[in-house]
Amino acid sequence: MRKNFVVTCLLAVAFLFSATFASAALVTQWSYTNDANFVDWLNDANTQDFMSVSGDSNTLFWGEPSDVPGSNPDQLQSSLVLNAPVSGDNLFTFGSAVNVVSITHYNNILSSEYPTLAWGQVEATIQFTPFDPAGPAKSIDPAYLEFMFYETPNDDVTPMDIFILTNPGLTSGSFNYDGYKYDFDFNSEGFGLIEGAYHDFIVDKTGVDTDYFGWYTSEDNSTSGQFNLSITASPVPEPATMLLLGAGLLGLGIAVRRNKKN
Numbered sequence: 001m002r003k004n005f006v007v008t009c010l011l012a013v014a015f016l017f018s019a020t021f022a023s024a025a026l027v028t029q030w031s032y033t034n035d036a037n038f039v040d041w042l043n044d045a046n047t048q049d050f051m052s053v054s055g056d057s058n059t060l061f062w063g064e065p066s067d068v069p070g071s072n073p074d075q076l077q078s079s080l081v082l083n084a085p086v087s088g089d090n091l092f093t094f095g096s097a098v099n100v101v102s103i104t105h106y107n108n109i110l111s112s113e114y115p116t117l118a119w120g121q122v123e124a125t126i127q128f129t130p131f132d133p134a135g136p137a138k139s140i141d142p143a144y145l146e147f148m149f150y151e152t153p154n155d156d157v158t159p160m161d162i163f164i165l166t167n168p169g170l171t172s173g174s175f176n177y178d179g180y181k182y183d184f185d186f187n188s189e190g191f192g193l194i195e196g197a198y199h200d201f202i203v204d205k206t207g208v209d210t211d212y213f214g215w216y217t218s219e220d221n222s223t224s225g226q227f228n229l230s231i232t233a234s235p236v237p238e239p240a241t242m243l244l245l246g247a248g249l250l251g252l253g254i255a256v257r258r259n260k261k262n
Helices: 002-020 196-206 239-261
Strands: 029-043 051-053 059-062 078-083 086-092 098-107 117-132 143-150 161-165 172-177 180-189 213-217 221-235
Touching: 029 051, 029 059, 029 078, 029 098, 029 221, 059 117, 078 117, 086 098, 086 221, 117 172, 117 180, 143 196, 161 196, 213 221
Parallel strands: none
Antiparallel strands: 029 086, 029 117, 051 059, 059 078, 078 098, 098 221, 117 143, 143 161, 161 213, 172 180, 180 221
16 A cells, blocks of 8 residues: 555656646747837817827927027927837847837927927837747737926926826736746836926926826937836746646645545
8 A cells, every 4th residue: 555655646746747847938039029109199278289290100299489589590399209110139038128119309499379298199019029939929919108298497496398107007018928927117218207396396287296207308409218128927827737736736635645544
């Protein structure tokens, strides 16, 4: 009986090890394409007057150039430019972040007699394709990022204007692929918490005292923000793995009970 008990235990342990190693191979390197386009916008008069978007939907224009001599010599509207799409195959699981879409604000001097940008919405997509080992591309799920723009008095207290993201939580996500859960994050250079007098300015405008995430932009200048992308992974038990694990535990339990009876 003792011999049968040992054999049964060994078989149960074998099932447990089979369950442990049943998951598929980790994707260590990815190809990616990050795209972004403007899909909606409003000015502070709640219309789209004096606003337009480029043919590729990567550039949003707004405002009426100032007619004060020397203030806007080229008579340019202000604009936001999305550098998109961006593709590559150098994204490594647990590796360093890679640069993806960037955004630049051209903050030209405009006439205060006309509406200016107040709100906008960007449709952003990211497609992952396993590069090593190779595999089929993941489906694309769009995310909609909304932002608000605040013209400040441009004085000694708040010399720069402000963009804020209304839903910064959309800059991260996850998906399951072949036995693993992959978590990805978009971080940024030039973005962060709005603090000090700028935070107080937004609270005064919105009436809501909370944390605001965004970036500052200089008057009569261009300001850029660079997004970067990183990805990590953790194993996810698949149904077959769970069955093997259950069978191993069941076999071990039966062996123990039989040994007690004998």
